[in-house]
Amino acid sequence: MSADALAALSPVVLAAPPWENPSLFAQQIISGIATGSGFAILALALVMIYRSTAILNFAQGEMAMFSTFMAWTFLTRMDFWPAFILSILVAAAMGAALELLILRPVEEAPALNSVIVTLGLFTTFNALALWIWGSQPKGFGPFSIFKGSALCAADVCVGRASVGILAGAAVIMLLLYLLFQRTRVGLAMRATAQNRLASQLVGIPVGRMLTLGWALSAACGAVAGVLISQNVGLTTISLFPVLLFAFAAAVLGGLDSPAGAIVGGLSIGIIRNMAGTYVPSDVGNIDLTIAFIVIVLVLMVRPTGLFGKRAVRRV
Amino acid sequence: MLSLRDVHAAYGSVLALKGVSLEVPTGGIVALLGANGAGKTSTLRVISGLLRPSQGVVEFEGRPIDRMPPDRIVQIGISQVPEGRQIFTEMTVLENLRLGSYSRRDGDGVRADIERVFTYFPVLRERSRQRSALLSGGEQQMLAIGRGLMAKPRVLLLDEPSLGLAPMLVQEIFKIIKAINEQEGLTILLVEQDANIALDVASYGYVLEAGTVVLGDEAAHLRGNEMVRRSYLGF
Numbered sequence: 001m002s003a004d005a006l007a008a009l010s011p012v013v014l015a016a017p018p019w020e021n022p023s024l025f026a027q028q029i030i031s032g033i034a035t036g037s038g039f040a041i042l043a044l045a046l047v048m049i050y051r052s053t054a055i056l057n058f059a060q061g062e063m064a065m066f067s068t069f070m071a072w073t074f075l076t077r078m079d080f081w082p083a084f085i086l087s088i089l090v091a092a093a094m095g096a097a098l099e100l101l102i103l104r105p106v107e108e109a110p111a112l113n114s115v116i117v118t119l120g121l122f123t124t125f126n127a128l129a130l131w132i133w134g135s136q137p138k139g140f141g142p143f144s145i146f147k148g149s150a151l152c153a154a155d156v157c158v159g160r161a162s163v164g165i166l167a168g169a170a171v172i173m174l175l176l177y178l179l180f181q182r183t184r185v186g187l188a189m190r191a192t193a194q195n196r197l198a199s200q201l202v203g204i205p206v207g208r209m210l211t212l213g214w215a216l217s218a219a220c221g222a223v224a225g226v227l228i229s230q231n232v233g234l235t236t237i238s239l240f241p242v243l244l245f246a247f248a249a250a251v252l253g254g255l256d257s258p259a260g261a262i263v264g265g266l267s268i269g270i271i272r273n274m275a276g277t278y279v280p281s282d283v284g285n286i287d288l289t290i291a292f293i294v295i296v297l298v299l300m301v302r303p304t305g306l307f308g309k310r311a312v313r314r315v
Numbered sequence: 316m317l318s319l320r321d322v323h324a325a326y327g328s329v330l331a332l333k334g335v336s337l338e339v340p341t342g343g344i345v346a347l348l349g350a351n352g353a354g355k356t357s358t359l360r361v362i363s364g365l366l367r368p369s370q371g372v373v374e375f376e377g378r379p380i381d382r383m384p385p386d387r388i389v390q391i392g393i394s395q396v397p398e399g400r401q402i403f404t405e406m407t408v409l410e411n412l413r414l415g416s417y418s419r420r421d422g423d424g425v426r427a428d429i430e431r432v433f434t435y436f437p438v439l440r441e442r443s444r445q446r447s448a449l450l451s452g453g454e455q456q457m458l459a460i461g462r463g464l465m466a467k468p469r470v471l472l473l474d475e476p477s478l479g480l481a482p483m484l485v486q487e488i489f490k491i492i493k494a495i496n497e498q499e500g501l502t503i504l505l506v507e508q509d510a511n512i513a514l515d516v517a518s519y520g521y522v523l524e525a526g527t528v529v530l531g532d533e534a535a536h537l538r539g540n541e542m543v544r545r546s547y548l549g550f
Binding site for chain 2: 184187188190191194195197198199200201202203204205206
């Protein structure tokens with residue numbers, strides 16, 4: 001965060017309005033997009049699971065945190081890329097195992113049961129991480145590929161770690177797009193999300209698609225966790241606000257819309273930065289509050305979110 | 316080709332089938348008649364592997380299939396066109412047909428079969444790139460049947476193809492069903508509320524009541540049967 005932005009966060013000092021300081025405004029938009037793309041990845045992970053199983057995975061952020069700690073452990077033994085990829089693979093396996101062993105049994109049960117189960121996973125992962133890695137903050141990055149001075153155009157600058165988040169988000173979105181739009185498995189996963197019964201009747205092994213969905217979602221979480229933690233540091237609670245924003249992003253975009261998750265993530269990132277910069281406050285976390293106020297307002301007008309489908313069915 | 320013997324099945328503690336036995340011979344059209352809640356759809360669900368029988372046997376070409384998962388059952392040659400059509404409304408017509416062929420690996424055969432479906436239902440060709448939610452009810456039913464055919468089944472299970480359609484359309488769809496059966500020798504098990512039209516195309520029929528088969532006979536005989544006439548044909 002720039003010095004200007006930090007000053008803006010301190011009580012009573014009001015940042016100059018955008019027309020007087022356009023580069024501060026541009027700066028906040030750019031860094032909003034960078035943090036927002038981190039939210040977008042996690043929001044995508046949430047949406048992927050919600051679309052196919054109608055389960056809101058409250059443990060998504062903790063799973064990402066856990067995967068990031070695993071990456072931290074791997075990093076003590078190997079370079080960035082192998083550690084990063086290994087942690088993604090382990091996260092995917094963890095996601096698949098969770099779906100098979102823990103979520104499958106409550107799949108047919110009322111929605112509240114799966115809420116309780118994912119909340120249970122939330123506390124479990126949190127406790128496990130505390131137990132294994134302790135409560136001391138871990139130095140996490142920036143990794144050599146993200147080191148170096150910020151990239152600047154005029155007087156608007158982006159840190160390399162933020163560029164990393166943006167690039168990671170772009171790569172994930174591209175890969176998911178190709179998977180869902182261009183492959184047989186992707187088509188089958190979309191089908192499973194749309195109509196479970198019809199999918200079974202055309203011969204799609206629906207259970208395997210759900211397992212795969214959880215694996216992908218957990219893998220996205222690992223990517224988001226590793227990339228974001230370079231900016232925010234790593235403790236067992238460091239990704240919790242990120243999870244909140246990701247949830248907000250998913251709801252804002254419409255819980256069943258991947259495009260909505262992306263737009264929602266970026267919007268929340270920008271709104272949050274704007275609020276932090278231009279709203280004078282002697283309360284901390286004003287950005288969080290304002291982000292949620294915006295969401296409530298949007299939902300009053302569009303209850304299913306910006307891109308969500310209204311449950312209208314033609315018979 | 317397909318036979319059920321003394322099949323019992325339940326949803327939780329609610330017994331849906333209490334001893335259903337029936338035979339579907341190769342190349343025939345067999346009609347399954349009955350009132351709402353008689354167990355017609357449950358019978359199809361059991362055959363497709365969506366509902367596990369608690370008792371009894373389902374055999375396809377001599378081997379038991381009642382423990383197989385639904386995707387295996389499609390692979391071995393039984394495809395169902397479900398009640399209410401259940402098409403993938405957010406996908407295009409073409410994607411729906413592709414999904415119908417999910418159990419197959421023969422790309423050339425799939426392309427040929429898409430053409431074949433278009434020949435039976437030319438309107439689907441015109442609309443192949445459209446989102447299928449935009450199709451009319453009749454077109455959606457055609458798409459559902461087309462999707463069912465894309466699995467290249469040896470037995471096609473049809474659940475209430477006339478549901479919610481105008482009489483003219485129903486006539487048209489049944490003409491095509493009959494044509495598919497005659498031209499390709501495809502075996503069909505047809506569940507239908509409209510007993511009149513079902514017995515027109517079927518060679519054999521069963522009457523279900525409260526989860527059991529109460530009658531099974533040649534279609535022509537069923538037409539003449541007093542009980543069937545009064546309860547299901549309405550004259």
